[in-house]
Amino acid sequence: MRTxxxxxxAxxxxxSELAEARRSSLSAVVSDLVVRGLAQEDSPVKLMIDPKTxxxxxxxxxxxxxxxxxDxxxxxA
Known part of the structure; x- marks a missing residue:
């Protein structure tokens, strides 16, 4: 589907930098990032205690x- x-x-x-580094299209990178971001929305944030600190x-x-x-x-700033 086109949109x-x-x-x-920025x-x-x-x-664009990610697309070049991955040797992929800008569209494919945006699609991948959206899928990954939406997957994170589906899971609740769990607060953990870091065992080292x-x-x-x-x-x-x-x-x-x-x-x-x-950075x-x-x-x-």
């Missing part, structure tokens, strides 16, 4: 590094 989606420039840039944590389906967090903080 038109308007993406913010999202379009990131999806004892702090509460949640699983978002992938690891986030300290470098990624720093996001820099984007907001």
């Amino acid at each position: 038109t989606v308007t993406l913010p420039p 999202v379009h840039r990131r999806v 004892g702090t509460p944590s949640i699983s978002i389906g992938r690891r986030i590094t300290t470098d990624q967090v720093a 996001l903080i820099d984007e907001d």
